[in-house]
Amino acid sequence: MEFKNKISEVLQNSLNSIEIERLQDNVGYRCNMACKHCHVSAGPGRTEMMEKDIVDQVLDVLKKHEIRTLDITGGAPEMNPHFTYLVTAAKKEGCHVIVRSNLTIFFEKGFEHLPEFYQEHDVEITASLPYYMNSSVDRVRGDGTFRKSIEVIKRLNSLGYENGNSEKKLNLVYNPSGTFLAPEQKSLEEDYRRELAAQHEITFNHLFTFSNMPIGRFKDHLDKTGSLGKYLKTLEDSFNPCTLDALMCRHLISVGWDGYLYDCDFNQVLGLHINDSCPQHIRVFDHEFLKAREISVGNHCYGCTAGQGST
Numbered sequence: 588m589e590f591k592n593k594i595s596e597v598l599q600n601s602l603n604s605i606e607i608e609r610l611q612d613n614v615g616y617r618c619n620m621a622c623k624h625c626h627v628s629a630g631p632g633r634t635e636m637m638e639k640d641i642v643d644q645v646l647d648v649l650k651k652h653e654i655r656t657l658d659i660t661g662g663a664p665e666m667n668p669h670f671t672y673l674v675t676a677a678k679k680e681g682c683h684v685i686v687r688s689n690l691t692i693f694f695e696k697g698f699e700h701l702p703e704f705y706q707e708h709d710v711e712i713t714a715s716l717p718y719y720m721n722s723s724v725d726r727v728r729g730d731g732t733f734r735k736s737i738e739v740i741k742r743l744n745s746l747g748y749e750n751g752n753s754e755k756k757l758n759l760v761y762n763p764s765g766t767f768l769a770p771e772q773k774s775l776e777e778d779y780r781r782e783l784a785a786q787h788e789i790t791f792n793h794l795f796t797f798s799n800m801p802i803g804r805f806k807d808h809l810d811k812t813g814s815l816g817k818y819l820k821t822l823e824d825s826f827n828p829c830t831l832d833a834l835m836c837r838h839l840i841s842v843g844w845d846g847y848l849y850d851c852d853f854n855q856v857l858g859l860h861i862n863d864s865c866p867q868h869i870r871v872f873d874h875e876f877l878k879a880r881e882i883s884v885g886n887h888c889y890g891c892t893a894g895q896g897s898t
């Protein structure tokens with residue numbers, strides 16, 4: 588069944604926004620890595636990058652509206668030349684700032700100082716660590732990634748990023764390494780906590796589990812291996828109506844590198860714009876209008892509603 592029809596059947600309505608609690612800002616698709624599961628298909632060769640005038644329009648929206656969280660993503664968002672300016676200015680506006688970091692960026696020339704920058708500005712870090720064992724991580728993200736990630740987490744721990752510190756949060760993200768759904772978040776978080784403490788003496792705040800979305804580089808992999816249809820069926824068969832209230836599209840708005848607005852980062856990658864009746868660009872942002880919008884959906888949305896959800 589089409590996802591749109593499934594929603595009509597369950598909600599007796601379309602999928603609508605509940606509130607805009609957070610602005611998710613994709614500042615560009617360039618990345619120092621090229622992970623197999625990346626829904627953005629980010630990599631060193633990508634050239635899309637948010638320019639300073641769009642960064643300023645994002646800051647203007649934060650200044651004028653009651654949106655108190657800025658969630659910065661990419662690519663490796665740190666590679667945008669205006670990244671530290673954006674973080675510093677958003678903090679001055681009193682916003683809570685979250686950065687989706689791949690952690691390995693701190694090993695690249697010119698980015699070594701960022702852990703201290705994050706510490707100084709109380710930036711919350713959400714970092715991909717697809718498993719607590721080396722082999723699974725390196726297979727998905729490239730040789731040496733696990734070792735580098737552990738080294739950086741140790742450094743962040745020493746800067747105060749550790750379990751229980753509400754000012755300096757470090758969250759990890761699990762992705763399945765194949766075409767199966769993420770396990771139950773709480774029990775996997777306990778496994779991560781126990782194993783990472785025992786093997787590497789590191790801590791973190793929370794673990795988030797996400798199923799792989801059937802888009803971007805992961806979709807290419809599904810196409811190549813002839814498993815796209817089977818995976819989509821798994822997602823559809825695992826539809827869980829209890830996930831609907833917390834869907835991220837109902838609580839945030841996503842800004843693309845060129846300033847266009849989307850319901851989420853996934854729709855952005857697919858070029859599925861916010862619905863036609865809404866203002867389409869950050870320069871004409873209208874909070875009242877956007878917070879009551881109908882969300883643009885497609886069958887990839889089953890990736891967010893499968894099992895315990897991916898939000």
Ligand code: SF4
Nearest residue numbers: 836850851853888891
């Ligand atoms: S992909 Fe997920 S977050 Fe995006 S619109 Fe669909 S359900 Fe919402």
